[in-house]
Amino acid sequence: MTTMYIYIWSFVLLFGLSAVGALAWAVQSGQLANFQSGATSIFDEDEPVGEITDAFPTSVKPQPAESKKT
Amino acid sequence: MNRITLIGAGILFTVIASLFGLVLIPSNQFESMQPKEFTNPDGSVVVYPTQLDSWREEPGSFVYRAMGCIYCHSQQVRPEGYGADIERGWGQRRSVPRDYVLQNPPYLGTMRTGPDLANIGVRQTSEQWHYTHLYDPQITSPGSVMPPFGFLFSTHKDVEPKSIPGIPVFKLPESYDYRPTWIVPNEQAMQLVAYLATLRQEHSLEEVK
Amino acid sequence: MSENRVDENRLIPDKSDTATRARIDHSCQGVVVFWYGSSVLWLVLGSALALIASIKLHTPGFLADAAWLTFGRVRPAHLNTMIYGWASMSGMGTLLWLMARLCKLELPWRRILVFAGLYWNMIVAAGTWQILAGNGTSIEWLEFPWMISIPLGAIFVMLIALTIHMLRNRKEKHLYVSQWYLFGATIWFPFLYLAATILIHSSAAVGVAKGTANWWFAHNVLGLWLTPIGLGSAYYFIPKVLGRPIHSYYLSIIGFWTLALFYNWAGTHHLIGGPIPAWLATVGIVGSMMMFVPVLTVAVNHHMTMVGNFHRLRSSPTLRFIVFGAMSYTIVSIQGSLTALRHVNETGHFTHYTIAHAHLGVYAFYTMIAFGSMYYVMPRLVGREWISSRLIKVHFWCCAIGITMYWIGLSWGGWLQGTWMNNPDVPFIDIVKRMVPYLWSRSIAGTLMTIGHFAFAILVWKMIRREGEWLVEPTLFSSDKESALPSETVHGEVAKS
Secondary structure: HHHHHHHHHHHHHHHHHHHHHHHHHHHOOOOOOOOOHHHHHHHHOOOOOOOOOOOOOOOOOOOOOOOOOO | OEEEEEEEEHHHHHHHHHHHHHHHHHHHHHHHHOEEEEEEOOOOEEEEOOOOOOHHHHHHHHHHHHHHHHHOOOOOOOOOOOOOOOOOOOOOOOOOHHHHOOOOOOOOOOOOOOOOOOOOOHOOOHHHHHHHHHOOOHHHHHOOOOOOHHHEEEEEOOOOOOOOOOOOOEEEOOOOOOOEEEEOOHHHHHHHHHHHHHHOOOOOOOOOO | OOOOOOOOOOOOOOOOOHHHHHHHHHHHHHHHHHHHHHHHHHHHHHHHHHHHHHHHHHOOOOOOOHHOOHHOOOOOOOEEEEEEEEHHHHHHHHHHHHHHHOOOOOOOOOOHHHHHHHHHHHHHHHHHHHHHHHOOOOOOOOOHHHHHHHHHHHHHHHHHHHHHHHHHOOOOOOHHHHHHHHHEEEEEHHHHHHHHHHHOOOOOOOOHHHHHHHHHHHHHHHHHHHHHHHHHHHHHHHHHHHHHOOOOOOHHHHHHHHHHHOOOOHHHHHHOOOOHHHHHHHHHHHHHHHHHHHHHHHHHHHHHHHHHOOHHHHHHHHHHHHHHHHHHHHHHHHHHHHHHHHHHHHHHOOOOHHHHHHHHHHHHHHHHHHHHHHHHHHHHHHHOOOOOOHHHHHHHHHHHHHHHHHHHHHHHHHHHHHHOOOOOOOOOHHHHHHHHHHHHHHHHHHHHHHHHHHHHHHHHHHHOOOOOEEOOOOOOOOOOOOOOOEEEEEOOOOOOO
């Protein structure tokens, strides 16, 4: 039974300390600075913030183009 | 790249931790559990849990598996006062890990569409009941939703089939069909019933609190 | 189209965003359509198996002469085709597309991935056949014989390598939260699947430890394979459709790591009251209760992102399905945490209540999100619109009403079942008889859901056959047809070119 406790406690310590260590590393190496900007990484020039990108299919048929898209 | 390694390590770490905690450490606890010897009142010694025989009992456990019995039946008695398993007569005591040391894997089950079977070998000793119930649960338990397992039997109408030594023949009640009907279990049915008879957890164990 | 190359040294999106996105979407076409199409076939088959199983539970004589259709085989066949056929293959398609989009890379190793899809289909078919033939393992969620399940897990070696390859070579510097979840999923699933298979089928785990291994696996496959794909999808599609960034990015990362930490430990709540040491049950309950943390972070995040935009549910199919799914996630998780408490578990365990809960998770949460994801992704792969708004609405309402009815019927019935079971004066057979109306309600709900699935299957079939209108949004670049389209925003105004 004592070997069991040794396993459990060493595991808890190993786990806990590495979690704390990982958090310390993250803060120190600047992973957590300027964090909210990550949320906008999924947008770009053509699908910017503010543009809805989904809708039910419309029954509007496409018209022949007057100008070609580049 | 560093970040990916770290994230990956963290991901792996969390699941390894739970593997240890929920599986490996308990398994380690159970490894030392062995069947115990009990002396009956009449002086005979029995080992519990008992190894299934390879003639019908062990193959019967495979039939239990192949028919998917676990999807409606559990095999675990909850403690007294927690639920009403013992009060219902499903066991005289709660189930403990030692009850399952010889089962690979234990058929603990998670549904009770049908009753718990951990002690069915104690509760129901009539072979006739088991075979009739398996053939068509409506005969012994009208209103049951258990599927009929007629394909585990051969059905004979009007004329009683010749009996073969070792293979039982059962006549169904007259209410079942206007024609007299007999059923003869096939090998799988006999294995299954033999297996069910082994399901008993009546020996009291000291670890049961 | 292939002339538009993104400058490889620049990590900032440049003016040819549309071209980049179109190239990426186009690169995913063959692979993702294959995985998606396969998943829909499994959805339809799984629905048929579900209906058969459901009917058998209130009408046991139904198809009772065939051994291969006995309830104990049809039920696990249903579960496995739905989890490994429908859910996993749809999830894989979404995972690959999301990774490609978020890494801003064209999908690599495409032939291997199509082959993997073929291989996966064959394994699920073989496994399902074996279950119906009576060779299932009767280990819940792991019913495929080990010779079939080991190859299933093994394909992930390739998937993990692919994921790491894409992450290392990504053009988008930032790692978006969805990528965290998807990366986690690709590592967690094979670890769980292979470890559980080995532990249960060998002597590495003893006695009831095989039971805990079973539930460590089954619960974790829900929380660390399906949930991350579902949440990763919601975290992308909700902001993407709305054009609004996620409310709090910090919260989303906290949500990820607390999910990873706590979900792992909840598995033994399936064995409360069972023949396991008390500490093991308690650990599972604690893990289950701690799940409130990640669940609330996700709920707050999604809700705050949606606030002020709920009217968009009327106009976006993707949003409808995904928001339904995301809300269901909150509900099912709160229910799950509470059901882990010993007092609640005493009544709910072993009953239909548990089945209702399971479907709230896998269907109302995961499957609805999967539908929403596919509604967004497929038009962009194939370059066409869906053929019919009405069919989409039929799909949505049949499934939404269906699962709601399912959950209410079986939760209510199951709770009564548990209450009566805990009363030793109620004969067991009476409980069985009293459950029949609730089981009928499940069959009716399931039929409704199946109708929805057929609507979806028709839509997907038509989409694969390119029978819809050309996609007219500015996100899609269509150079492989005779006339180029004018730039149009979704609201029908012609954009200034």
